[in-house]
């Protein structure tokens with residue numbers, strides 16, 4: 001996989017995705033299913049509100065003490081025999097992982113699902129250094145075969161339907177006949193993966209929560225691949241973002257419940273892995289060495305702003321994208337960078353910079369469907385507006401690439417409309433002029449031409465409400 | 478929505494919104510007539526203009542604040558401010574307080590926000606409006622704007638008013654809570670995505686078999702009606718206030 005392009009080109013990719021009826025049908029069907037499953041889990045609004053309040057308290061509380069909790073996590077992990085590494089950039093994180101693997105003489109890596117490893121482009125880095133990587137999550141396995149990136153943070157190959165997977169397997173797995181039978185497809189993947197688990201020199205996984213109090217790495221999954229990846233090979237490397245820390249083990253139950261119910265509509269996932277130590281003397285299985293790589297990659301900067309910090313509460317459940325009318329229509333690849341959907345629209349511009357992903361905060365109608373379902377109450381629309389503000393504020397320092405958006409023309413237009421809306425006389429004159437001449441506005445006028453692609457031209461009323469109210473004798477004070 | 482129901486007032490202010498003022502004045506007038514029919518004195522301050530939401534949503538808080546101040550100044554008395562738009566009401570009620578944090582006039586802004594009500598909510602909870610249907614049988618669908626639904630918590634009230642009309646069949650949409658794709662500048666910044674969303678909304682309304690599509694927000698209406706018009710749809714779209722006023726008049 002090549003390095004990421006620096007510009008997001010959201011608009012161009014969206015147009016292509018919108019013109020792909022199969023892609024749109026795949027997403028619509030899948031998102032409808034996920035929304036229904038989540039809806040069934042949270043049918044009781046009182047229980048939902050109470051659980052969400054606990055989830056918010058746990059995440060916000062842990063973030064409030066993040067620096068000290070990270071130190072505590074490091075201490076606990078060290079006591080337990082887990083080696084902790086700090087990486088400020090993805091390059092550093094890749095180098096750390098490579099070093100560990102090379103020191104152990106590892107050639108073959110089996111991977112559990114990890115969005116942070118996607119953020120690092122870890123596979124490409126390791127492959128370039130002669131280390132083979134195999135994704136073991138079924139969805140990740142499929143897109144690895146296809147040479148694609150995940151289109152969703154929980155269901156990485158949700159953009160493909162059964163027939164597409166069948167064709168891919170027949171094409172890429174030696175001896176595999178074309179079949180759309182899901183059991184047979186799963187069995188084919190299992191056959192390929194079992195051997196890889198057994199022969200891997202190392203396993204790499206993500207982390208859902210890292211508990212500071214006990215130094216426990218929590219990893220949830222449904223396929224058992226996470227457990228195999230983290231217990232079968234002699235070496236386990238976990239990679240995660242610095243924000244994933246939880247203060248106490250007691251914070252875990254509400255968050256696990258919120259995460260699995262929001263993500264897949266399951267009361268709990270099939271596997272809940274809690275990793276605290278490497279194999280101890282006398283134990284028969286488990287890796288002999290466990291490493292934890294903690295990645296910053298711009299998160300510290302996000303953390304510094306008290307409002308934007310809420311971005312880091314995210315537990316990566318994907319409910320926001322499942323409910324997003326934009327994501328549903330354009331799919332995950334349109335967002336270019338690792339995290340798509342509403343969470344991506346607030347996270348990506350902060351990590352990559354508003355200069356390269358500045359159009360993403362504007363690619364939202366601010367409908368609020370995301371914030372309504374977010375299990376940790378991230379005010380996503382509010383943060384989108386904040387990022388729009390940072391993009392055009394000449395004094396912005398809070399966000400990378402702040403102040404680089406907006407043209408002089410735009411600024412002038414906002415000044416002019418403000419002038420009109422704050423001067424009753426100007427506003428009155430303007431509204432009369434529009435009433436008389438508004439219909440003459442040519443359909444090619446910038447803005448209007450975009451509006452009229454789908455809709456007819458709006459018609460200015462001959463008489464404004466101001467005039468009608470006066471004519472009908474409504475009092476003005 | 479859970480908010481305290483104020484006393485039945487002798488007089489209210491009406492904030493028409495710029496969109497209603499310039500494009501859909503008959504919707505605003507209908508809202509005023511409905512309030513008047515409840516025996517309330519309806520005041521229309523002539524210095525009003527826009528709630529400031531477009532500027533705020535586009536990251537221009539200074540401009541939004543200036544526009545907001547113009548409204549705060551124009552509605553000085555301590556009486557309710559009724560708004561025929563859940564979105565503009567949401568801006569004034571939910572976002573003015575945050576917009577004025579740390580400003581010298583923060584207290585005035587908060588006091589103003591507390592007086593803002595969405596029209597249908599006001600008709601249901603404060604006026605306890607009783608409706609008699611004088612119209613012919615008709616099938617309607619209702620679209621609640623996202624801000625009405627999620628910021629003001631208003632989406633049951635308009636349906637309640639419509640259900641009170643004997644000859645009106647209120648149809649269910651397949652995706653009632655999905656955005657119509659308007660989103661202010663979103664509709665021109667992302668015209669293709671916005672267009673796909675509104676076409677889906679039109680398809681939903683059409684599939685429901687509605688004769689009319691009603692909404693409490695003229696932004697959505699401009700979007701949905703514009704798309705229906707362009708597609709040659711026979712479905713009529715208008716503000717719920719106009720519809721209610723027409724039905725409650727004997728003809």
Ligand code: SF4
Pocket residue numbers: 313314315316317318319320321342343370373374375376377378
């Ligand atoms: S932002 Fe909220 S809804 Fe979206 S993935 Fe994160 S936790 Fe889930």
